[in-house]
Amino acid sequence: MNSNVSLSNRLKIVAGYLPQGACFADIGSDHAYLPAYVCQKDPEAKAIAGEVNQGPFDSAKKTVQFHQLEEQIEVRLGDGLTVLREGEADQIVIAGMGGALITSILETQASIAESVDRIIAQPNVDAREVRRWFDQHGFTLIAEEIMAEQGHIYEVLVADRQINVFSPYNDNDQIKEKQFLLGPYLVNEKNDAFIKKWTWEKAKLERIISQMQQAKQVNYERMSEFQTELNWMKEELYYEGTNDETC
Structure with missing residues (x-):
């Protein structure tokens, strides 16, 4: 061979x-x-x-x-x-x-x-x-x-x-949607690659929401969906015992 x-x-x-x-x-x-x-x-x-x-x-x-x-x-x-x-x-x-x-x-x-x-x-x-x-x-x-x-x-x-x-999914529909996005196993482990990816995605989504807010016609429904996803990212990126939103 x-x-x-x-x-x-x-x-x-x-x-x-x-x-x-x-x-x-x-x-x-x-x-x-x-x-x-x-x-x-x-x-x-x-x-x-x-x-x-x-x-x-x-x-x-x-x-x-x-x-x-x-x-x-x-x-x-x-x-x-x-x-x-x-x-x-x-x-x-x-x-x-x-x-x-x-x-x-x-x-x-x-x-x-x-x-x-x-x-x-x-x-x-x-x-x-x-x-x-x-x-x-x-x-x-x-x-x-x-x-x-x-x-x-x-x-x-x-x-x-x-x-x-x-x-691995929660019975609650909203929590399940969060798990679809972030990964039900990955969110528990939170290794360096996970933190790096979602820190970057969080910053990207914040820019998108900011741009949507400045638009002449605001798609409030879509913006609300993005805001929910942004909140999910923040929940998992924040370290326990800190309110540092830059992590």
């Missing part, structure tokens, strides 16, 4: 949530580094690498051939989950896209998405939309991580299709 596959830290986190002997699909696989990395380490793993564009599809095939993993990885050309048949994979990975695009991919082929045991998503933005999709389609969020890498902050969300599994 050729040299070991190198993988970014964020994708190593994603790979860590795949079980031994995984049978998974990596949607938007690009160079197929993630399937190659997993299958190199686990000879029992099987993967389908899906890619919608010809260039990345060709690159993925080259990666699989270079590492002599043709028996474990099949590269397919197609849009989203159309590369899969129902029941063909036990896990789905969708990494490196916006949350809106991830949810669109899942929703477009919902019957296929809902047939797998686990979905691992790594949205670059709008993780809230992915959490909400999971909750509305019978998937329980079982883990999530937030980390910084090369100047960017990434979130990894892991959801299982199970019945009678503990839900």
